[in-house]
Amino acid sequence: MADLVVDVRGDSNVGEDPRSVASGALKDVTMAPVRLGPVTVNTPVVLSPMAGVTNWPFRVLCEEYGPDGLYVAEMITARALVARNPKALRLCRFAPSERIRSLQLYGVNPSITEQAAKIVVDEGMADHVDLNFGCPVPKVTRRGGGSALPWKTDIFTELIQRVVKVCETANIPVTAKIRVGIDHEHETFLEAGRIAQEEGCKAVTLHARTTAEYYGGHSDWSRIGELKQTLDIPVFGNGDIWGADDALAMVAQTGCDGVAIGRGCQGRPWLFADIRHAFEGSDERINPTLGEVCRVIERHARLLTEFYDGDERMAVHDLRKHVAWYLKGFPVGGATRKAFMECESLADVEREIGRLDPEVRFPERVVDKPRGRVRFAKKVHLPYGWLDSRTTTHEEREALFGDDPMDASY
Numbered sequence: 097m098a099d100l101v102v103d104v105r106g107d108s109n110v111g112e113d114p115r116s117v118a119s120g121a122l123k124d125v126t127m128a129p130v131r132l133g134p135v136t137v138n139t140p141v142v143l144s145p146m147a148g149v150t151n152w153p154f155r156v157l158c159e160e161y162g163p164d165g166l167y168v169a170e171m172i173t174a175r176a177l178v179a180r181n182p183k184a185l186r187l188c189r190f191a192p193s194e195r196i197r198s199l200q201l202y203g204v205n206p207s208i209t210e211q212a213a214k215i216v217v218d219e220g221m222a223d224h225v226d227l228n229f230g231c232p233v234p235k236v237t238r239r240g241g242g243s244a245l246p247w248k249t250d251i252f253t254e255l256i257q258r259v260v261k262v263c264e265t266a267n268i269p270v271t272a273k274i275r276v277g278i279d280h281e282h283e284t285f286l287e288a289g290r291i292a293q294e295e296g297c298k299a300v301t302l303h304a305r306t307t308a309e310y311y312g313g314h315s316d317w318s319r320i321g322e323l324k325q326t327l328d329i330p331v332f333g334n335g336d337i338w339g340a341d342d343a344l345a346m347v348a349q350t351g352c353d354g355v356a357i358g359r360g361c362q363g364r365p366w367l368f369a370d371i372r373h374a375f376e377g378s379d380e381r382i383n384p385t386l387g388e389v390c391r392v393i394e395r396h397a398r399l400l401t402e403f404y405d406g407d408e409r410m411a412v413h414d415l416r417k418h419v420a421w422y423l424k425g426f427p428v429g430g431a432t433r434k435a436f437m438e439c440e441s442l443a444d445v446e447r448e449i450g451r452l453d454p455e456v457r458f459p460e461r462v463v464d465k466p467r468g469r470v471r472f473a474k475k476v477h478l479p480y481g482w483l484d485s486r487t488t489t490h491e492e493r494e495a496l497f498g499d500d501p502m503d504a505s506y
């Protein structure tokens with residue numbers, strides 16, 4: 097299928113920092129638990145799903161710092177789950193300590209996503225299911241998935257309907273994660289939020305960027321406020337929360353019911369403790385020494401080894417990106433960073449940790465500052481003719497799903 101390319105030049109309302117709330121107003125922020133049907137999130141802070149990051153070892157670390165939040169697993173491709181792909185099944189695992197087992201499903205085909213939801217329900221795999229309508233990655237949007245899907249209201253509605261219906265049989269709440277739209281000429285978030293609400297979603301998370309904005313500039317929090325005004329179900333605000341004060345500012349500015357944190361906690365799982373403190377009106381913040389960070393790295397490495405069924409090599413390879421984030425801003429030389437990237441075993445990691453000075457204090461200059469991806473999209477890839485209408489024709493559905501051997505309805 098050919099790609100439709102949307103020109104994203106000039107497509108930026110971002111860049112301005114929206115945290116223009118007087119500090120006095122932040123003190124007045126009070127947060128109530130958020131109820132998602134039978135599931136209650138006592139501290140309304142969500143670990144936003146991140147592919148390659150939010151597997152159970154990382155979630156366990158985050159949850160230890162913020163025991164009452166919601167920690168969502170990275171997206172599971174519905175068809176991979178239906179095909180029982182071993183990698184997908186590994187990502188569906190939870191640690192015994194996880195209080196709310198939260199899975200995110202990604203699918204384009206309503207029938208296959210429904211089948212995946214049925215597996216989750218029949219096998220008691222999760223307590224909460226989130227649906228991914230926010231992914232901007234070309235390989236996803238060029239198939240009409242992720243943040244491209246809300247544009248096609250018929251598929252979007254049907255997919256939510258089918259998943260909610262299956263999950264309702266087990267009283268599992270379903271939520272939806274969306275973006276503002278494809279670009280500012282093709283915004284979908286208010287309508288998508290309304291549809292999600294009507295079809296039985298218990299909450300919506302809005303990443304306040306368009307697909308075209310990808311991860312560039314600053315998210316536009318005013319859109320979160322607009323969505324909050326539009327919906328009756330809880331709204332989680334998402335985008336550019338780098339520190340606890342950002343979380344307070346987003347709530348004060350938008351009235352959102354809770355916040356979702358992605359990149360801000362990469363290499364900083366203690367951010368969940370900071371935000372919990374902030375929501376409780378406390379100024380307490382955690383800025384660990386290098387020695388304390390190393391204890392977290394060691395624990396992370398051991399948990400990853402368990403995740404990979406004892407395979408230290410896979411664990412330590414997975415750990416590499418986390419180590420880069422953990423060490424961000426610390427005066428640790430290039431040779432040491434490189435040595436971490438070449439570790440092949442837990443012993444190698446221990447050895448490199450042993451070479452660091454545990455007394456070094458947390459670097460001020462990276463506290464609550466942006467980290468991780470920060471780019472605009474070069475272009476948005478969509479299926480051919482995607483933007484021509486808001487619903488799909490028979491031919492378009494055929495092109496999207498027609499040759500799918502897993503889909504009995506085609």
Ligand SMILES: Cc1cc2nc3c(=O)[nH]c(=O)nc-3n(C[C@H](O)[C@H](O)[C@H](O)COP(=O)(O)O)c2cc1C
Nearest residue numbers: 144145146147170171228303335336337357358359
């Ligand atoms: C490495 C990475 C992987 C991501 N994977 C997912 C994903 O699997 N599902 C999803 O809904 N969003 C995913 N996201 C988006 C985040 O959940 C979040 O919406 C986005 O990063 C904006 O929040 P932030 O500014 O707090 O990072 C990912 C983001 C990053 C940086």
